[in-house]
Structures are given as structure tokens and as C-alpha cells.
Amino acid sequence: MTAAASLRVRSSRARGRARLNRLMTGLLVIAALLAIMPLVLIIGVTVIRGLPAMNLAFLTETFNFSRREVGGGYLHGLVGSLYMGGLAALIAIPLGITTAVFLTEFPRSPSTGPVRFFSDVMTGVPSVFVGLFVYTLLVRHIGFGTFVGGLSLAIIMLPIVVRSSEEILRLVPGDLRRASYALGARHWQTVLWVVIPAAAPGLVTGSMLAVARALGETAPLVLTALAAQTVVLDFQGEGQSALPLLIFREARGAFSAGQQRAWAGALELMLLVLVLSIVARFIGRRIRG
Amino acid sequence: MTAIRGDTAFRWIATASGLAVLAMLALMIGSTTLDALPVFASQGVWQFLTGTTWDPGISRTEITGTYQAGVFLYGTLLTSAIAVVLAVPVSVGIALFLSEVAGPRVRGPLIALIDLLAAIPSVIYGLWGLHFFAPTVLKPIAQALSGALGAVPTFAGPVIAFNVFYAGIVLAIMIVPIISAIAREVFVAVPDAQRDAAYAVGATRWEVMRSVVLPRSRPGIIGATMLGFGRALGETIAVALLIGGGTVIGASIFKPGETVAAKIVNTFQESAPEAVRALIALGVTLFAITIAINIAARVIVRRMGDLSGEAVA
Numbered sequence: 001m002t003a004a005a006s007l008r009v010r011s012s013r014a015r016g017r018a019r020l021n022r023l024m025t026g027l028l029v030i031a032a033l034l035a036i037m038p039l040v041l042i043i044g045v046t047v048i049r050g051l052p053a054m055n056l057a058f059l060t061e062t063f064n065f066s067r068r069e070v071g072g073g074y075l076h077g078l079v080g081s082l083y084m085g086g087l088a089a090l091i092a093i094p095l096g097i098t099t100a101v102f103l104t105e106f107p108r109s110p111s112t113g114p115v116r117f118f119s120d121v122m123t124g125v126p127s128v129f130v131g132l133f134v135y136t137l138l139v140r141h142i143g144f145g146t147f148v149g150g151l152s153l154a155i156i157m158l159p160i161v162v163r164s165s166e167e168i169l170r171l172v173p174g175d176l177r178r179a180s181y182a183l184g185a186r187h188w189q190t191v192l193w194v195v196i197p198a199a200a201p202g203l204v205t206g207s208m209l210a211v212a213r214a215l216g217e218t219a220p221l222v223l224t225a226l227a228a229q230t231v232v233l234d235f236q237g238e239g240q241s242a243l244p245l246l247i248f249r250e251a252r253g254a255f256s257a258g259q260q261r262a263w264a265g266a267l268e269l270m271l272l273v274l275v276l277s278i279v280a281r282f283i284g285r286r287i288r289g
Numbered sequence: 290m291t292a293i294r295g296d297t298a299f300r301w302i303a304t305a306s307g308l309a310v311l312a313m314l315a316l317m318i319g320s321t322t323l324d325a326l327p328v329f330a331s332q333g334v335w336q337f338l339t340g341t342t343w344d345p346g347i348s349r350t351e352i353t354g355t356y357q358a359g360v361f362l363y364g365t366l367l368t369s370a371i372a373v374v375l376a377v378p379v380s381v382g383i384a385l386f387l388s389e390v391a392g393p394r395v396r397g398p399l400i401a402l403i404d405l406l407a408a409i410p411s412v413i414y415g416l417w418g419l420h421f422f423a424p425t426v427l428k429p430i431a432q433a434l435s436g437a438l439g440a441v442p443t444f445a446g447p448v449i450a451f452n453v454f455y456a457g458i459v460l461a462i463m464i465v466p467i468i469s470a471i472a473r474e475v476f477v478a479v480p481d482a483q484r485d486a487a488y489a490v491g492a493t494r495w496e497v498m499r500s501v502v503l504p505r506s507r508p509g510i511i512g513a514t515m516l517g518f519g520r521a522l523g524e525t526i527a528v529a530l531l532i533g534g535g536t537v538i539g540a541s542i543f544k545p546g547e548t549v550a551a552k553i554v555n556t557f558q559e560s561a562p563e564a565v566r567a568l569i570a571l572g573v574t575l576f577a578i579t580i581a582i583n584i585a586a587r588v589i590v591r592r593m594g595d596l597s598g599e600a601v602a
Binding site for chain 2: 017018020021024025027028029030031032034035036038039041042045046049095098099101102103105106109111112114115117118119120121122124125126127128129130132133135136137140155158159162186187188189191192209212213215216217218219222223226244247248251252259262263266269270273274277278281
């Protein structure tokens, strides 16, 4: 090794190659730093600008006065986000996991290939298009509301749940399955009582990440939930609010009071989404050991 | 007996939910296309795609306005192209760093951080871009660029507060996690034996990357780029906040523009029924473009062999 090293420094061509190597490695480090910089700036600025307006009133009050005025809060947005996110989870998680079970348990079915391919493709559907779809299918007939908003979020979650659940179900060791069959369990019993419990932590991780993604969506809600100025508990028919909707609306407003609320709302939303994502990954990691 | 019937029911339920996903996609295409049909019919598909006049009418029942998507399609392609041109080198760099340079103690946390970048909602990118990043960081850069290269129409000043350039850069930041995650998987899939062979004949680390890792990964990088491009095309809220709603095709990237997705959310609430149909026609167009790019990208990435696929989702 030392002989090779001394040979390398003797030739100037070799020295040039070593220099290029160092230069390129340096550039790669810069690329990595370049990606981290926006993250630091986004989280840092959101915390710094969001904190001054973040207080108990912001979390527990609504505002139905002019956007020029200071005060009030995004309670209606938080309630709407959680309401629609919860609905979306109720729809997308069972359907998504069952679809993943279909993909892993019935690999020879003729529809397995197309289902896998098109659920992949669905992850690339622009979220605004999902909003338009729910608008044409339902909003035209039954109006804006919590349910249609939740449904549009569910459609966005669905392919994410399918993909992540399929990955996880695939990781369940075949031995567990064979042990279950050896005890006389049928296919459905094996899946329900052995495979799914073994994969449960991973399924939870994937589902939580999907919920986090749905909570941050704005565009589909513009077309389905529309807006609300107070806390709305109606299931359908009344406009509903959400944190991203309120941030979007006040971010573009010219009033500093509104922009301040938008930053506080962004801080609230970011905490919600990041905590969900981090906890989800933590659950997933603990299991894989 | 019940256990056996359970198997039949199990098979039935699983298959039904799989087919439900396919049915949903079909319904998405059918429902929106049907709704937008009067717009395509009255404007003509070619005119709709290439014309540059958007003059909405106020009718509840018929199509009276002029709806042509050229300006928005141009804005969509331009912002996404800016995003991809900037994001691809950085993403490939990060992916190479993660797979070829970084030790495990750097790799894990760095991957987690980049994942966090992907988890941040786009409305926060928009708010941050509009009220912090564009005015404090990008504006001086834009002014310097237009000062130095202002003779080129692309960089002609003055720099307007909402513009295509800002939207493109924020889009670039948003698609870096997607491209770098796929690129990393592609690099990691290169067999170590090939790296070792190159090292054994005296290649430096960079030479291994250039002559072994990168050439083998080219289809994967192309696929990753296309997926990033597809994501940028459909990205809505951050762009809607930054791009400024221009109504003409402008050469300069420092002028306001408009994208298909931004046009939809920016004008939906004030649109009469016929104009809403026109926005749905815009959505159908956007869907067709992104789906075509997505399918092509996935076919390319898939041909690379079976990656674990988590990043592709």
C-alpha cells in the first residue's frame, strides 16, 4: 500500500488525478450542504417568525373579523385539518392495506401487475387534479364540505399506503407463515393473525407518513373544502377550513397581521407534520432493529 | 367449514380492494374528461393547447369565453425546466456523496434530513419563498444576473417581485429529495464487485464514480429526473404564491408567469360555471402530461432491475 502510495505521488499525472479526486469529492460535499441549507432556513425562519404570534389564543380561537386585524387564531383550521385528515385515514388506510395484502398474497392474479403499476402511477397524479376529480364527481352534486375534502385527501394517501404496506408485508419472514400453516391455519387466518401483526409497526409507519402528507395538502382542499370562518363540525354541505388553506389565504394577503398568523399557522402545521413523520420513522426503525 | 369459506371471502375482499384502486383511477380520468368535454369541443383541442388567449365568460350553461392554455403550459414547462436543471446536478451530487463518500454515521442522519425536506408541506415552501427566501436571498441573485446578462432576453430586467425564476428555484428545492432518493437507490444497486475491480486497477474514488457508478446508473438517473420533472409540473401551491399570475408568454424569467396548476387554484373561487369547466380542462391536460411522463419514467427505472422502490413512491 505504501509502495503504491509513493508511486502515485511521483508521477505528475497521478498527482493531477488525485487533485481531481479531491476537487470532485469536495463538490459532492457542497451538494450535500446545499440540500441541507434550505431545510435549516425553512425550519429556522418558520420558528423565528411563527413564535411571536404563537400563543394560547392562536391555538384556541378562530378569527372571523378582517384580515387586517391582529389576534385570533386558527382553531377552525386545526379542527378542519384533523377532521378531514381523520376521515381520509379511515378511508385510505384500510383500503390501502387490503390492496397491499392483495398484491403480496395473490401474486398470480392477473390484476396484480396492473394494480401495482397504476398505484405507483397514482403517486404521481398532481394533487390539484385529485381536487378537480372530487369536484366533478361529488362537489357539483352535494356541495363543498368536510367529507369531500377528506375524500380528496384519502385519494392522495391511498397509493402511499399501498406502496409502503406492500414493502413491509414482503419483509415478513416466510418461516412465520409456514409455521402458521403447519398448525393448520388457513390462508386468511395466517394473514390476519400472523402476517399483519408481524408487519404492524411498519404498517403504522407507512400510514402515519401518509397522514402527514395529507395534512400538508392545500390544492385539493381549495377545490373541495373551500373555506370556513368558524369551527365547522358538519359532515358535509358546509365549507370546511384547514391549516394549509388559512396559511395559503393569508400568505398572499397584503396585511402584516394576516401574514403573522400565517407564520404561526405554518409553525403549527410544520410541528404537526414533522412530529408525525419523525415518530413514524422512529416506530419503523425500532422494529427493524 | 367456516374457515374454508373464510378463504373465499378473503380472496374476494383483497381482489375487490385491488380493483377498487384501478376503478378509482379510471373514474378520475372519466369524470374529469367528461366534465371538460364541452370546453375541448368548443375551443378545439389544438387551439386549447397552443392559443394564448384566456378570456373567461360568465355563463352557467354554455361556453361563451375563449379558453387557450398556451401561456400556462409555457409557464409550467419553463418553471419545471428551471427546477430540473438546478435540482438534478445537486441531487446526483448528494446521492453520490451518500452512496460513495459518506460513512454510515453521516449517511443515516443526512438521509433523514433530506426526507424531512420532502415532508414539509408545499404551502410552507410557498409562504417561506414569498416572504423570506425570494426577497432576501433570491432577489440579489436575480438582480445580479439581470445586471450581468440583461442583454439576453431570458435574463432581461427589471426583476419583478413575483416571477418565474423564484418559482423555479423553490420548485428545485422541493424536487431535490425525490431525485436524490431515487438516484441513491440506483447507485447503491451498482454491485460492489465492479467498484472493487476499478479500485484494484488503481482508480481514484472519483474515477470509480465516473467510469463505473455513473455510466451504469444512467437510465436510473434519467428516470429520476423525469419523476422530478413530473412532480414539478403538478406542484401547485408554492408556485401559485410565487409566480404572480402573468397573462402573456414572456421571454424573461424575471417577469411574472402562470402555470396550469397555479391558474386552477388562483382563479377557481371567482370562476363562473363555464370557466370552472375550462379549469377542469386545464387539469385534464396537466394530468395527461404528468401521467405520460410518470409512466415513461417508471418503465425506465423498472428496467434497471428491481430497486426496493420505496423512493420511487
